[in-house]
Amino acid sequence: MTLYLFLFLIFVFLLLYFRLHLFLFPKNRLIILMYHQVEKKSTDSLTVSLDNLEKQFKYLKDKNYSSKFFSDINIPTKKSIIITFDDGYKNNFDHLPLLLEKYNLKAVIFIPTKFIQEGYNNHPMMTFDDIRKLDPNYFEIALHTHIHENLRTLSPEAIEKDLEANMQILNHHHINYKKVLAYPYGKYPKRKKDRKIFFMVLEKLGIDFAVRIGNRVNYYPSKKYELCRIDIKGDDSIEKFKLKLIFGKLKLF
Template identity: 55%
Template sequence: MGSIIADENRQLMTFDEIRSLNPEFVEIALHSHSHRNYSQISLQEAADDIHQNIRTLEEKAIPFTKVLAYPYGKFPKKGARKKEFFSILEKAGIISAVRIGNNVDYYPWKNKFEIKRIDIKGGDSFAVFKWKLKFGKTRL
């Protein structure tokens, strides 16, 4: 929800446009505020970013689900740092988080903060999209 500058010509939705989406078809969730890689910043920076993402959605009256899709699919993955990061998510009220795993993950999850998701790219054709939904990846 922050400032993504990778493509200056990219048209982003306004908060009014997001609010106008039909909640029967579109669910808004968390994806960070500044779109920084959580495995490459401090835990405090990650916590601040997550809280800013939540505050912004609340201030703009955007209904959302407290599920986080990690920016770049990345998060701290080792030892005490991983445990503390997951504690930050828990304290923020995040109920689950998804990473890129190029596989379909089924409930009940092994870890609610490490749910695998399929990496869908904007340039994927509809055939590739259907293939990824079926197999989780483009090659078997």
């Protein structure tokens, strides 16, 4: 009897930890995917090959995932998914429009404005003109701070100033954006007291949602400043991608 109870408790733990119970309530299940670069060939974990990305997008389309912007997040649908890309790389501009249109999907691009102004590690970045040219039927622009630093290392005043700069620069360049924030490196204040003050700053600035990494499927509605994204790596096979849509990131694969 003890063994059966133990196995039952393990089953319940796994069910809750991986949020598999959300299969019973699909309208509350929200998957947010995180990408960075797209190239013809993958060269590192942050770069997904064009071929792999197309396979992933085709799978989402074939399985009837409902691709959303954050502005659509409160519209209940089955199999809701938000596809996000960080940093504003030029290869996103080069490759994403045709793929998104082909598979009728949407993508959110989080922009750190300093990267657009000054570049980042010799990577070709989009220009503000490129960002303005993105079709709003397929792209939503959102915030990734201005300087792209770990928010755990900054004071509340510095965070507020930086996010104000992020928004002001986008406004200056006449770029429509949503007040949704992706935390640089997925980091935000860890201690409860610091986190409370930090969230007050976000509220003051009118930030609607914020995303960390977390690598888990979301139950939505949930904590609006702690939404989890699932990190899609450059070497993820289509089989691994499918598993991540169910479990998030498992250390076993």
